[in-house]
Amino acid sequence: MKRFNHILLMAAALCVSCGPKVPHGVVLDTRCRITPVKYQGETSLCWAYAMLAAVETEMFLRGDSVNLPIAPTMRALAAEHRDSVKQRGMGQTLLNLASRHHIYEEVCRPDDYVALCGDPGKPFGQWVKLDSPDNWEGNHQFNLPPDTLLALVERAAASRRGICWEGDISERGFSYMKGIADVVPLMGRTTDDHCMAVVGLAHDSKGRRYFVMKNSWGTTNPHGGLMLMSFDYFKAKTLVVILPRDIVAEWYELFEKVAYSTLMSSTVKTRAA
Numbered sequence: 001m002k003r004f005n006h007i008l009l010m011a012a013a014l015c016v017s018c019g020p021k022v023p024h025g026v027v028l029d030t031r032c033r034i035t036p037v038k039y040q041g042e043t044s045l046c047w048a049y050a051m052l053a054a055v056e057t058e059m060f061l062r063g064d065s066v067n068l069p070i071a072p073t074m075r076a077l078a079a080e081h082r083d084s085v086k087q088r089g090m091g092q093t094l095l096n097l098a099s100r101h102h103i104y105e106e107v108c109r110p111d112d113y114v115a116l117c118g119d120p121g122k123p124f125g126q127w128v129k130l131d132s133p134d135n136w137e138g139n140h141q142f143n144l145p146p147d148t149l150l151a152l153v154e155r156a157a158a159s160r161r162g163i164c165w166e167g168d169i170s171e172r173g174f175s176y177m178k179g180i181a182d183v184v185p186l187m188g189r190t191t192d193d194h195c196m197a198v199v200g201l202a203h204d205s206k207g208r209r210y211f212v213m214k215n216s217w218g219t220t221n222p223h224g225g226l227m228l229m230s231f232d233y234f235k236a237k238t239l240v241v242i243l244p245r246d247i248v249a250e251w252y253e254l255f256e257k258v259a260y261s262t263l264m265s266s267t268v269k270t271r272a273a
Contacts, residue, residue, distance in 0.1 A: 020173045020182040025205030026228065031212055032160040032199045033060040035067045037225030039218040044088045046195045047134070048073045048164070049216035051242065054162035054195035055108050058244060060213060061160060064107075065157035072103035080256035090130070091115070091195060091242040094140040114140065114245045117144035118238060132192040134166075146235050153198060153234070156247045157211060163198035165213065165229075168237040179221045181213070181229040183236055190237055198241075202228060 034058050038049050052068040059066045074084035076097040095110040097103065127140040144152070156163050168174075168191050173184040189214045200212030210228040219225040 020175050020178060020180045020184060021095075022178050022180055023182075023204035023206075023208065023210070023228065025241045026202050026210070027204075028212070029201040029203060030158050030160065031201075032057045032157075033065075034197075034214055035065075035197050036212060037219050038070075038216045041217040043085045045070060045073065045085075046216050047089040047091055048094045049166045050166075050195035050197045050214075051094040052104075053214050053216075054091070054164040054242065055104070055198070057162035057197065057199065058112075059107050059159070061162075066107055068104060070100075073097060076101040076103055088134045089136070090134050090139060090240060092167055092240075093134075093137060095122065095242075096139070106199070112245060113242050114248055115141040115240055115242045116149055116152070116248075117141040117143050117240050118149035118235075119143055120146065130192070132239070134192050138233060141240050146238075149238070149241065150231060150235055152247065153211070153241055153243065154209075154231075156243050157198050157201050159247075161244050161247060164195060164242040165198050165211075165234075165238065166192065166195045166240040166242075167195040167234075168192070168239070171233075171237065173233060175219055176215065176221055176227065179223040179227050181227060181233045181237075183230065187236065190239065192239055196227070199226070208232075 034053065039048055040046055047074050048070060056066055056068055073094060077084040077087050092115050095108065095113060098108045099110045117128065118131065119128060122143050124143050124145055126143055128143045129135065129138060129140050152162060162183060169181070170191055170193050171184065171187050173187065174181045197213045197214040198211050202210045202212055209231045211234060213227040215227055217225065217226055
């Protein structure tokens with residue numbers, strides 16, 4: 001039994017050492033104005049909280065402070081005979097519900113946003129469809145090279161724009177209690193786990209760059225519910241990003257394979273497969 005306990009202790013120590021390291025000397029470069037961090041509790045509605053947070057950020061830029069409630073989303077889900085607590089989805093799901101049920105009309109229109117992804121396994125410069133149970137509507141995303149997607153989101157964050165992120169948080173490198181998401185050895189296949197809002201930029205004493213993320217798990221971590229996501233983690237574990245459509249217009253000349261006219265004429269509404 002002593003030998004077994006010793007093995008368990010060694011395994012626990014190894015697990016801790018493989019976790020993310022808290023960066024030192026973090027300096028905040030940019031942070032959007034945000035509403036208080038929400039707590040989604042036992043619900044599966046992170047996708048709604050994240051997209052609403054992105055919309056709130058956009059409204060701050062327009063000189064309007066809004067704190068959007070989750071209740072209209074829950075009522076819309078119930079109207080479609082879906083579980084208003086456990087229903088999984090995407091940021092695009094929130095936009096589509098808003099369009100179908102005329103909720104958040106004064107601040108949120110699906111055509112104002114575009115969904116992007118950076119999947120090397122699919123053709124760049126084309127609309128593709130995320131293969132995930134969360135994408136039960138069959139939403140499409142415009143696929144860009146990962147470096148281009150990163151640069152685009154960095155530019156949007158520096159401009160304090162509203163950005164919804166969807167990706168993988170199942171890795172040891174993601175620690176809410178440490179407030180950090182960073183790459184660690186032996187990372188696995190990317191899965192569709194969670195959504196958050198990108199609300200700023202930061203760097204550490206070694207010059208590594210981070211996105212500041214607004215989570216929806218309350219305020220009990222060292223950053224009051226916010227998190228630092230390294231650029232490396234973002235590149236490795238991002239599935240979908242939703243951001244204002246005009247950001248793409250500013251950057252379209254940098255997309256080597258993007259048909260600008262196609263991108264601008266498409267919407268984030270459900271498209272026929």
